[in-house]
Amino acid sequence: MNVKFTAWYIPIIVLLFLACQKRTDKVSISDAARSGFILQESDLPDYEKNIDHKGLLQALGDRHGESMRTGEHIYTNTCITCHGNPEQEGSLPTAFKFWADTFKVGEDPYAIYQTLTRGHGAMPPQVNLTPVEKYDVIHYIRETFVSKENPAQYFNIDEDYLASLPEGTSRGPEPREYKPWEEMDYGNFLINTYELVDENAPPRERSTGPVQPLPDEDFGDANFAYKGIAVRLDNGPGGVAAGKAWMMFDHDLMRVAGAWTGDGFIDWEAILFNEKHNISPRTIGKLHVENETGPGWAHPETGTFVDPRFLARDGRRFGPLPKEWTHFEGLYPYENRLIMWYTVGEARVLETFGLDSLEHQPVFSRTLNIEPAEGLLKMRVAPLGTAVALTGKGAALAEENGFQVVNITASEPVKIKIFMAASGVSGLEEWAQSSDPPASLEQFTKGGPARFPQLLETNILQGEQEGAFQVDILNPPFNSPWKNQLRLSGLDFFRDRNKAVVCATDGDVWLVEGFTENKQTLTWQRIASGLFQPLGIKVIEEEIFVTCRDQIVRLHDYNGDGEADFYESFNNDHQVTDHFHEFAMGLQADAEGNLYYAKSARHAREALVPQHGTLIKVSPDGEHTEIIATGFRAANGVCLNPDGSFIVTDQEGHWNPMNRINWVEEGGFYGNMFGFDPPADSTDSGMEQPLVWVERERDRSPSELLWVDSEKWGPLNGKLLSFSYGYGKVYLVPFEKVGGQVQGGIVELPLPRFATGVMRGRFNQDDGHLYLCGLSAWGSTQPQLGGLYRIRMTEKPVHIPVGIQAQQDGILLTFSEKMDESSVRELANYSVATWDLLRSRKYGSKHYNEKKLTITAAELGADGKSVKLKMPDIEPTWVMEINYQLKSEKGDEVEGLVQNTIHQLGEAAAI
Structure with missing residues (x-):
C-alpha cells in the first residue's frame, strides 16, 4: 500500500x-x-x-x-x-x-x-x-x-x-509531496547564487568532518553566478520557476553565465528553498550556452579581460568589478521583459534577453542598446564553437583567445542583437538576418502595466489578553494568487504611518495599508519581486531601500501605481560567495544618511572575503562601503544607538560559546576567529566582550534590538528590546556601563510566544504601538512560515526589572513598579546561580564552574522599586541567572528571571 x-x-x-x-x-x-x-x-x-x-x-x-x-x-x-x-x-x-x-x-x-x-x-x-x-x-x-x-x-x-453535512461528489486532489519553494510565482526573474551545470553533471563535493574549520572545496572550475539574475524566456504563467528556458546574467561581472532549457528550473538545493545547508542551487536541464567565470566586458582602457577582483584563499575571485570598469545600475521589469542597465566605462548599456527557435533548436538572444563613450567597448559572447550571429549596425564579431567577442565600432548610439545557440546548430547567421531588427529598449524604462494588479485584503485579529500587553495578529495574505511563502524579514513606515513596506526573504516587497485606520483589515500590494533574500528594509525620505544578499536596492515607482518600475542597485559592493550562511541582515540609517547592515560569516569554515562576519557602513550616495567592525559569526541585524554606537547580536557556534548581544564600537573585533584576518590573540582578552551572553534556554537565536520610542509604553519608554528569532519572544535588556564596558541582561516580556521567529520591529509614531514581523526558516523550531504582529501596551503594570547594576556587594534590580517590602525581604523568594563558558573553535560550550550564590539580605529602596540583593561571594561571571517570586505593592504576583553577564563590579552603594 x-x-x-x-x-x-x-x-x-x-x-x-x-x-x-x-x-x-x-x-x-x-x-x-x-x-x-x-x-x-x-x-x-x-x-x-x-x-x-x-x-x-x-x-x-x-x-x-x-x-x-x-x-x-x-x-x-x-x-x-x-x-x-x-x-x-x-x-x-x-x-x-x-x-x-x-x-x-x-x-x-x-x-x-x-x-x-x-x-x-x-x-x-x-x-x-x-x-x-x-x-x-x-x-x-x-x-x-x-x-x-x-x-x-x-x-x-x-x-x-x-x-x-454539505453534499458533494469529490474527495479533492490526491495527496502529493508539497514543495512551496517550487510552486511560488517569483515573477519573471529571481536573483540568487547559482551553479550552472549541464545535464548529468557529477554530484557536488562538500567537505565534512569533525574538525573545524572544514577545508575548502576545489571549485576552481565551477561556474558559479554569485549574483545571478535568472530570467525566464518562454511565455506562460507561474513566473521563473514554471519556465522551460532561461538565461543567467551575473551582475558582478556583467556576463551571461549561461542559457539552458529543461522541464525544471533548478534543483532547489539551498537553505532558502528546501532548507538544505552548505549547498547552492544548480541548474537542471540542457546547458546550451556557457561562459566561464570572468569579466563579460573588456576593460574600457586596456582592452584586457584579466580579472582584477579580490583573490580569496581558495583561488577564486569575488565581488564586483571596479566601478571605473563596469557598474551594475539596476533592473527595469516591464511585463514579461527584464531590462538591465549597466555601464562600461562611461558608456551606458541597456540589455534584455529573448528566445527564438531554429529547426526546433532554441536560439537565445541578447538585445543591447549602447551609448558609446570614449574608450574601447569589447564584450565576450561565448566560447568558440558556440553558434553565434549578430544583427544591427556599429558592431562586429571577432575571435579572441578562444572566445567570440563583439567589438563596438561606432561612436554613435548602437542597437544590436546577438543570437546564440548550442554547438552544432547550423544556419544561424542566415536565419538571424531575417529576424526583427534590434528593439529600442528606452521605451521599457518608464514604467509599464502592473505585473501584480491584485490588491489583497486580510483581517486583523484583535488581541484580548489580560495583563500589560495585548497582541494583535495581522495576518499576511496566505492565500495569495502567487503562492507566496510570506517569510517576512523587515518592515518600516512611511510618513503616513497608516502605510508601511514589508519585505520577505523569498524576494518580495509589499506595500501594506491600514495600520492606523482602525478598520480591522489590511490591504497588501505586491510591489517588487525576485530579489535576493531581502532581510532588511528602510524608508528614507519616502524612498524604499532593501538589504539583499547581493546589493542594497532602492525601489522607484515611475507611473504612480505603487509597483516598483526600477530596481536601482544603490550599492552592490557586496562580496558574495557560494556559501549558504553569509546573510546580509538588517538596515538602519543615521542622521547623515549613512546606511548600516551586518553580514554573516561562513559556517564552520574560515572566511574567504573581508566582508565575512562584519558590520558594514554605506555612504549616503551609495558610492562607498566601509567595514566598521569584525569578528561576527551570524549577525542578525543591527541597532543604531542614540550615541552613535551599534548593537549587533550573534549566534552560538564556533568561537561563540553562546549567543551574544554586542554593544559595538567602530574598529572592534567580536570574537569569531574564523573571520577574515582575525587578530593573533585568540584568547578572550583579544576580543570585545558582549553586553550579555544569552543562554540557548533563554533565546535560541537573538535577532535585532530596538529602542522603545513610545509614551504609551510607560515605564519601558526609552528602554531597549531584544527580539528572538529562535523562540518567537521579546525581551527587555537592562544594562549599565562600568569602567567603559557595557554589561547587563535580558528579561522576557510577559507575552505569548509568537508562531514565527521575530526578526524586525518598528514603533509607529502615530498610534504608539510596536509592530513586529517574523519568519521561520534555517532550521527554526517555530511552526509558522511568516507573520506580522502588533503589540499594544495597556495601562496594567508590567512588573519586570528595567534596570540592573552589579556592585561589589550584590545586585541592584530596579523594577517597573513598586514592590511589596515584606516579599522583597524574604530571602526564600530568590535564587541566584552563576557559571562560566569556554570559548573555542568547538561549537558552543557546556557550563563550567557552576555555583549557587548565597543571598544574605534583600532590601527595598526608598523609591519602592529598587531591590538590592546582597551577595558576599559575587564576582564577575559569564552567566548569572536570578530567579524571583515576589509581590507588587498592590499584591500582584511578580515572578520572573533575569539572565545577565558581569564583566566588572561597580562600587557598592546604599539604596
Whole structure:
C-alpha cells in the first residue's frame, strides 16, 4: 500500500485549534467565519465547494489503519511542536490541548475541518493539506487524544450528523509531496547564487568532518553566478520557476553565465528553498550556452579581460568589478521583459534577453542598446564553437583567445542583437538576418502595466489578553494568487504611518495599508519581486531601500501605481560567495544618511572575503562601503544607538560559546576567529566582550534590538528590546556601563510566544504601538512560515526589572513598579546561580564552574522599586541567572528571571 505524505514538508502547519463560537449547525460556522476565520468561502479553491464530507468520514472505518498512520505522521512531524502531547507540553503553551481543553469551534469533525481549511487567529489556513489528509489528522487526534483522555469532547458520528453535512461528489486532489519553494510565482526573474551545470553533471563535493574549520572545496572550475539574475524566456504563467528556458546574467561581472532549457528550473538545493545547508542551487536541464567565470566586458582602457577582483584563499575571485570598469545600475521589469542597465566605462548599456527557435533548436538572444563613450567597448559572447550571429549596425564579431567577442565600432548610439545557440546548430547567421531588427529598449524604462494588479485584503485579529500587553495578529495574505511563502524579514513606515513596506526573504516587497485606520483589515500590494533574500528594509525620505544578499536596492515607482518600475542597485559592493550562511541582515540609517547592515560569516569554515562576519557602513550616495567592525559569526541585524554606537547580536557556534548581544564600537573585533584576518590573540582578552551572553534556554537565536520610542509604553519608554528569532519572544535588556564596558541582561516580556521567529520591529509614531514581523526558516523550531504582529501596551503594570547594576556587594534590580517590602525581604523568594563558558573553535560550550550564590539580605529602596540583593561571594561571571517570586505593592504576583553577564563590579552603594 502506497501512502503519500505531504504535511511534514509544510512548516506552516500548526494545528492551533483556537477560539471561534461553538458549532451547533452550519449557520453557526458561517457566523464564526465572519468573526474570526481568515478565509471566507469565496476564497477557497473550487474543489472545496464540492467535497463529499459524508463519504470521507464513512471511509475512515474502512481505512482506519491507513488513516491513523497518516494522521500520526502529520501530527508527530508538525503539530506536536506546538501542541505537545499529554506527557510533554508543546512549545506554545496556549496551543489547544486536545486531551484536556474544550473545543470552541465545535468538537465535531466538520467543524475542525473548517478551522483547518479556513484558518483562524494565529493559525493560517492549511491550503496545502488535501481533504483526505485533513480528515486523517482529525481522525488521529479524535481517536488518540479526545476519546481516551477527553471523552466529554468526543463527538459521536451518527446518521443524522452525516446527513446534515454539505453534499458533494469529490474527495479533492490526491495527496502529493508539497514543495512551496517550487510552486511560488517569483515573477519573471529571481536573483540568487547559482551553479550552472549541464545535464548529468557529477554530484557536488562538500567537505565534512569533525574538525573545524572544514577545508575548502576545489571549485576552481565551477561556474558559479554569485549574483545571478535568472530570467525566464518562454511565455506562460507561474513566473521563473514554471519556465522551460532561461538565461543567467551575473551582475558582478556583467556576463551571461549561461542559457539552458529543461522541464525544471533548478534543483532547489539551498537553505532558502528546501532548507538544505552548505549547498547552492544548480541548474537542471540542457546547458546550451556557457561562459566561464570572468569579466563579460573588456576593460574600457586596456582592452584586457584579466580579472582584477579580490583573490580569496581558495583561488577564486569575488565581488564586483571596479566601478571605473563596469557598474551594475539596476533592473527595469516591464511585463514579461527584464531590462538591465549597466555601464562600461562611461558608456551606458541597456540589455534584455529573448528566445527564438531554429529547426526546433532554441536560439537565445541578447538585445543591447549602447551609448558609446570614449574608450574601447569589447564584450565576450561565448566560447568558440558556440553558434553565434549578430544583427544591427556599429558592431562586429571577432575571435579572441578562444572566445567570440563583439567589438563596438561606432561612436554613435548602437542597437544590436546577438543570437546564440548550442554547438552544432547550423544556419544561424542566415536565419538571424531575417529576424526583427534590434528593439529600442528606452521605451521599457518608464514604467509599464502592473505585473501584480491584485490588491489583497486580510483581517486583523484583535488581541484580548489580560495583563500589560495585548497582541494583535495581522495576518499576511496566505492565500495569495502567487503562492507566496510570506517569510517576512523587515518592515518600516512611511510618513503616513497608516502605510508601511514589508519585505520577505523569498524576494518580495509589499506595500501594506491600514495600520492606523482602525478598520480591522489590511490591504497588501505586491510591489517588487525576485530579489535576493531581502532581510532588511528602510524608508528614507519616502524612498524604499532593501538589504539583499547581493546589493542594497532602492525601489522607484515611475507611473504612480505603487509597483516598483526600477530596481536601482544603490550599492552592490557586496562580496558574495557560494556559501549558504553569509546573510546580509538588517538596515538602519543615521542622521547623515549613512546606511548600516551586518553580514554573516561562513559556517564552520574560515572566511574567504573581508566582508565575512562584519558590520558594514554605506555612504549616503551609495558610492562607498566601509567595514566598521569584525569578528561576527551570524549577525542578525543591527541597532543604531542614540550615541552613535551599534548593537549587533550573534549566534552560538564556533568561537561563540553562546549567543551574544554586542554593544559595538567602530574598529572592534567580536570574537569569531574564523573571520577574515582575525587578530593573533585568540584568547578572550583579544576580543570585545558582549553586553550579555544569552543562554540557548533563554533565546535560541537573538535577532535585532530596538529602542522603545513610545509614551504609551510607560515605564519601558526609552528602554531597549531584544527580539528572538529562535523562540518567537521579546525581551527587555537592562544594562549599565562600568569602567567603559557595557554589561547587563535580558528579561522576557510577559507575552505569548509568537508562531514565527521575530526578526524586525518598528514603533509607529502615530498610534504608539510596536509592530513586529517574523519568519521561520534555517532550521527554526517555530511552526509558522511568516507573520506580522502588533503589540499594544495597556495601562496594567508590567512588573519586570528595567534596570540592573552589579556592585561589589550584590545586585541592584530596579523594577517597573513598586514592590511589596515584606516579599522583597524574604530571602526564600530568590535564587541566584552563576557559571562560566569556554570559548573555542568547538561549537558552543557546556557550563563550567557552576555555583549557587548565597543571598544574605534583600532590601527595598526608598523609591519602592529598587531591590538590592546582597551577595558576599559575587564576582564577575559569564552567566548569572536570578530567579524571583515576589509581590507588587498592590499584591500582584511578580515572578520572573533575569539572565545577565558581569564583566566588572561597580562600587557598592546604599539604596
